[in-house]
Amino acid sequence: MPDIEVNLEAKPEVTAFFDPATHTISYVVADPATRVCAVIDSVLDLDYAAGRITHGHADMMIAFIEKAGLTLDWIIETHVHADHLSAAPYLQQRLGGRIGIGAEILTVQETFGKVFNEGTEFQRDGSQFDRLFQDGDTYQIGEITGHALSTPGHTPACMTHVIGNATFVGDTLFMPDGGSARADFPGGDAGQLYDSIWRVLSLPEEMRLFMCHDYGPEGREIRWETTVAEEKRRNIHVGLGQSRDEFVALRTARDATLAVPTLLLPSLQVNMRAGEIPRDPSGRPMLKVPVSGL
Template identity: 45%
Template sequence: MQSVTTFHGADILKPKVSAFYDATSGTFSYVVRDPSSSACAIIDPLLDFDLNSGELQHRSADAIVRYVESKRLQVQWIIETHVHTDHLSAAQYLKDVLGGKTAIAGAVCKEQRHYARLLNLPRSFKTDGSQFDWLFRNAEHYLIGNMQATAIYTPGHGLSCMAHLIGNAVFVGDTLLMPDIGTGRADLPGANRARLFHSAKKILRLPARTRLFVGHDYGGEERAYVEYQTSIGQQRRHNCLVCERSRESDFLRRRSALDRTLPAPELLFAAAQVNIRGGHLPPPESNEICYLKIPLLSPASAAGSVRG
């Protein structure tokens, strides 16, 4: 079985991982610490946003701030595993408070072009990824303190999906969820079920003992609690949609049937407009208030549907 990492055993450190759960969106954010220094990375932080009232709050992000400050950590990276469609990124807020470089896959530029067209964003909106401090390439190596990390491009759930192998832990976003749930959906803008299958298989080629941290959990049919950590070995044996034995044709059929049961995410357009800006809000209007757009997609409109 081929490995996607080139690290040698002696180089692999075991990061300390702290998870922060948002029950509203079922999202896990992570602080990943280099055990040999005070350096850390924050993965997928979120803002608390109430669509009905328009209120933005920083409760979840401030929990991360308190944790980082209490441990006297130095934030080097604030990483998005993809352009989320179910929550708004707190990357800029945390950068302002704690420092660190915001980063996402370079493929974010394609998502920026998609949403710029769909939402008719002004020409001043740049589609070159410059809202982020760093754009990762596939297989790019980087450091968190002394700990080696690799960005692994995993398109399928979305165009900008990237898993991050950090020491002996991999953060997969929505490409794989807990084994009884399977994978993230593959029907929103930029999604592609076949690519999701092959990206999930690519992750399964990591060493079996690699710890695997998921981006979401909602509890399964048989459990009333949420989980965030499993391993590559467990996923290979037990993932209900993409395990070692799974065939692409079965996955396409089953993922497609599941996707047909899912409503569009409540925060799809709100989240996209903030997240393609790297966590910046849209520019304020003349009254100093920021606004979000929602396209009205009739069946006869050019876009027709947001579904892939």
């Protein structure tokens, strides 16, 4: 079991916001007693072909927070997403709060700073974020304690956040019929992912688990909440008695068939900057497309 003090009696209010364009689920996690909340894995709307950014998804979350009378204290990224842009700065500008991510963001910044040929103006020390979580760190959402657990494998900076009886797994796990996330990005590792998944699944069986993505396998309706017990019983990649070696072989073979995510290049450039759009020397927002750079 993870070396944290799990409090299943603390029951945050969890409200999900599904983005159909990227199959991402963002969350508002609120302490019912104090009305303080966190946002986890927000989404910025991008029309990639047109180079146009809008804020419809984030505005829905803002409207919900304001109508519910909540105070936003944390804007948390479970990892540097490769399939959508973070709306963290937009939310912070509108509602305040601190932006947090795992401390291994430095590894991601160093790796992709080279890929995108970033100059010295791009700081690779995580200073774009307000808090860099180390494994085992705690923070408060009102009266509820949040715990940050390092769960690398999909990316080096992946973290799982345990908040009362609710755990937000990022891309470490999918719903039981979805299995697990890919591990073939730079810094990813299928063996690490297996170990991280079982770190999550060592939490109490009644712990609620919330996914960052769902793709509706076999045409089922989109879902994002399950439990540790259900994942251990039914997850198609790790819940049926698979060994570590079997998982690594399965994950490696499957990853070799997967296409590059459509928004990989813009997402990495933006998300390693805590959601800020990079700018050219004249100050204009600008994204790069490295040719044969990945």
